[in-house]
Amino acid sequence: MHLTEAQAEVARGWLKDGVKLSDFQKRLEKEFGLRLTYMDTRLLVDDLRVVPKDVEPPKAPEPVASTAPAGATTTTTAQAYPAGTLPSPGAFGTPAMAQPAPGTAASPAGSGVSVTVDSITRPGALASGSVTFSDAQKAQWYLDQTGRFGMVPPQKGYRPSQEDLQQFQMLLDRELQRLGY
8 A cells, every 4th residue: 555656646646636536546556556445545545645626516406486475384275086086195194203393383174184384394304294184183294304204193193094194195295396395
């Protein structure tokens, strides 16, 4: 893992030019016959006292601006649908071990299912909100950073009906698509 001073200068030049570490490792083998593991390559870079240039990350697309006023929440209410026309709900009936976020907007109670997406997402979630089922029971829902769904019902062991879960899934999907998720 020792380089001559001439080899070290050439290697420093590669790193200053912005060569990726994996490409640097390949060049060491090709040019100097030095076959190193990735970890050994990292240690060599440290020994050369050169900080590799960071490649500029691609710019993220700008978020879609919401037409809702600041602090507002979005609510969607389900209509009656013929049996067999909705997608299956998956595993939406599994409650999570989290507490409801304070200050979330409550959906109006009534017939059908209504979904509310929080304007300020709960910590640790990509999206969150609340749902009111047809039996007037409310629950908090969230999608975590790995895309897993969680529901926090106010009563331990509460499970909504299969029809309510189907309406909830459809409304949630529609609302999240509308908001750009």
